[in-house]
Amino acid sequence: MTTVQASSSVPELLAHCGQLVQPALREAVGRLHPWVAEMAGYSFGWCEVGGAPAPAPGGKGVRQALAVLGAEAAGADGRAGIPAAVAVELVHAFSLLHDDIMDGDATRRRRPAVWKAYGTGPAVLAGDALFALAVETLAAAPQGAGTVRLLSGALVDLVRGQADDLLFATRPWTGPERVTPEEYRSMAEGKTGALLGCAAALGAVLGGAGEATAGALDRAGRHLGVAFQLVDDVLGIWGDPAVTGKPVGGDLRERKKTYPVLAALGCPAARGLPELLDAPGRAAEAAALIEAAGGRTAALAEARARTAAARALLAEAPLGADAAGQLLRFVDHLVNREL
Template structure:
């Protein structure tokens, strides 16, 4: 995985913008159909309004899942509009998962603003998340290929919940010894927590675009590998990223004692034997980050991300896809996993 040239980055961002513009009107229309209070919380979570409903231009997400769904339809030979119901559904599910994730992790901010549960309360935030989930299912149920699409989403959600459960349970396990979290367990967690929905997005778009089941399955697997790589890069940024870019405090994952891949990889080195004693301390976060890097944790995480990126690229190359959208999918993949390079 090499650093991307500026034209390649700009091309990928153009794809994100194009797909977002295609899906956003339908997404906003769907959210407006909710109960007004719930719709306001949902709009706040997307960055469309402030608390109370005043319009806002707060930073939203990149629209990655929307783009994957639209490109999935186009890769199947259909017009991008065929993938819009999938784009809306996965974006709603993603927002639902973030609302609940912030509550479970106790994260007070999201994209440099108070998280929904801090802005409106925990109960209301749970309710808003539930409403987004229900709306996602309804969106797919009335789409062409609805029953099959809902089954795809249901399987992805089951994997997402499994990954989230593992991530929460990891916090209760020791750093060392036979009960420690292994890199293999981490990969399975990341595939469920992050990869399942990315794979579902592109497979749903392809399904609504008329792709055969085998093609949709290959795209699902590619998205899952992308998700693992994406999570690995997030782990690196969670320790060494620029807060102005990530919106997260430096060393936040270390202070929260999260069992991220760089930490797990570093613990395999005798040089990191003192690392567990440093984790969880704001005072020692910088020292812990330096020790993890010296023990090879950062290098191992990025190497692992490269491996999964290569597998995703091979799956895209082997699948019978329309050439232009396939190239855009590959460019998007490279953009998303190059953030830490």
């Protein structure tokens, strides 16, 4: 059987799952139009513009690992989760291509975003192709109809979360129309958590799990997604640029309504914060005031609460012991990274 060793570290787990999934992912992308396949390969970090092999790896492979672990948690060989892993990686790449266009983000993983490298129209086309390929991949898998329904439900939630995130940018910092921390958590569960939960649930279903097990993994993944997003928010303000690849205070300069900011704005100690957020060149002062008002502490506390909720769901679900242990370590690793 192809399973993750119980003693594996999380980096080893990610590497193992990547080695398991990458051949199938590359084979799927290879079925696309050559130009579209090149853009997809660029988005995954496999090649440069023009198709030359890229020296640096792509993303972490979090979603594909959850799909493989979901299959193993159901007692199956990890290879049973490969179609799920391929599908969620394709959907994740599709969402990033379109997100970068909507947000106007010119870089992704220290390189020009696909829309900057190839143009907006081609990037939209590549994203559409990745989405269609994800559906085709699942439809051809065992229990295809049920897995496509799971993916479709997650995509509805992802789009809802993305819509909320875009609308948040138009709302004021203060007053009755302000974005609340509760609204932000709901947005993050859709935009980030839905696909993480779907990845684990899809792997479990392809591994033969029942509805209760798949549902528990889905809910745990959604909690993990919120925690993951909150940690990203903290790193986006106070993270080390050498680790995050983002400039210090970049999220503040872009006036993003992240959780630490929203939590701090509800505190009397943050008086004057809206003016700092709107003033060019004062990101460092804003970061200090957000921390003093408890924004950083609130974000990390909520992330840990979501982690505890995910752990409780995993502990109660009827999962294979080794895979359950790996999932628990995986949860802790994602939330405690670089903090």
